[in-house]
């Protein structure tokens with residue numbers, strides 16, 4: 354065991370030079386080790402280090418966004434990751450050389466490039482992922498757009514007396530972009546931003562965990578006559594979940610319905626499998642499918658504060674029969690004392706854009722009960738540190 358900080362430094366230095374290659378490290382082991390390193394860092398840091406991080410961390414995303422705009426990452430991708438001098442790079446990107454030098458100096462300080470000589474740059478792995486059109490590149494663009502809202506949060510709360518946002522049409526987002534539209538309406542009028550949003554949503558699907566129909570005893574509990582609607586996937590996007598359900602249970606009797614906003618349904622390119630009907634519909638309008646066996650919403654309600662979530666739930670409740678089941682499949686915020694920073698940050702993000710929140714399991718149950726449902730079983734899952742729950746509810 355290390356007996357002093359200098360022993361610890363030697364041990365860690367030796368460990369660093371003996372690390373296995375990144376692709377040989379298992380995720381669980383990696384996260385465990387990073388957790389310990391994080392604790393070590395907190396224990397060692399004098400206050401000025403986290404203070405510096407709070408004050409300066411936003412420059413990273415802004416300078417990466419500028420580098421995207423200048424075409425720096427695209428230039429390195431085109432030259433297949435070869436080192437480039439400032440002069441060479443300058444001939445391939447937008448902007449003047451003086452600015453380029455400063456941007457490259459910043460990116461090198463952040464381990465995105467390595468400065469190999471005073472004006473020569475070697476791209477490190479991160480430099481190769483931020484190009485225009487790449488998924489991580491879109492993530493930077495998406496959250497850079499959102500920063501305009503984050504920057505207005507203080508002004509929003511100063512003017513409203515620090516009240517928790519409760520209305521999706523009066524969020525910090527509307528103040529920042531000077532609009533009365535809901536974020537989704539605004540997105541549909543801004544196609545480039547909508548595209549990056551779609552890309553980020555698609556990326557996040559890889560961390561979604563198990564499909565609901567692998568968790569729920571479908572064969573046992575969802576049997577209906579062939580002419581009845583078996584399942585309505587509300588806010589089901591372009592139909593990925595309901596298509597997967599159909600593939601998994603091709604012979605299960607009953608009709609399947611996909612619903613989402615018309616501007617989303619209109620973007621479906623391939624015909625959906627036989628047996629699935631797509632309807633462009635807002636869940637705040639009267640529900641067109643009455644008496645289905647099951648209504649399913651996956652990560653739809655978390656985009657809405659209680660006010661609008663209750664309205665949407667009321668439209669479903671209006672058309673359910675005594676044997677109908679409502680499935681709500683959602684992110685859950687941990688009730689633990691130690692909420693991970695990412696979960697707590699995403700909660701603030703939901704607040705700024707939608708006046709919404711990441712709810713705890715208790716808050717979800719309370720919402721469903723307030724909407725007139727009785728919650729039966731709840732299945733919890735931890736997928737890559739993202740907690741989700743499948744709630745089964747019936748009319749109360």
Ligand SMILES: C[S@@+](CC[C@H](N)C(=O)[O-])C[C@H]1O[C@@H](n2cnc3c(N)ncnc32)[C@H](O)[C@@H]1O
Nearest residue numbers: 588589590613614617634635636637651652653
């Ligand atoms: C986070 S996405 C989830 C999509 C899908 N359920 C999934 O899990 O991949 C939220 C979805 O709700 C849809 N949505 C938003 N407002 C809606 C409304 N008023 N009526 C129906 N769908 C809506 C969005 O278009 C989007 O497809």
